Amino acid sequence: MSRAPRAREAAVAPGGRHIYPVRVFYEDTDAAGVVYYANYLRFAERARTELLRAFGVSQRALAVDDGLSFAVRRVEADFLAPARLDDALEVVTEVAEVRGASVTMHQAVRRGGEELVRLVVRIGCVNDRARATRLPAGLAAALAGLAAGRGAAGARAADTGTSP
16 A cells, blocks of 8 residues: 555545445344444444545455454444434544554444434554554555544645645
């Protein structure tokens, strides 16, 4: 991964937020008809994957070509209100902090303007021996641009070395 990834305009909103739409299916619900709590973690994982994809990062290619992958180190979750079958949700992801080998993201699962679940997730970059290793420089710079609230323009600046 020699170059910094480029953000796709449609995927990363101004201010560095990534928004991922989710529809609640029958398989996502429990016997009471509400989304089973662990499925919110699945929704959040998909949103983080799509955030990386918005920068042109394929986790498969990262693993095969560079021997790197991501592992969740810590999750803090506040369940505020339930989602139900057929709800249209969105997962909003913001990069809060980028460190040498980890990224902390704030995520919210929302239905309309209502926040249902609030998450703080710390993800570590690991090598093929499951040891912590530094994030690739280009990816770290792009994510740092989001953490600074510069959105896609900040990520492009990381790619070109210019200011947004």
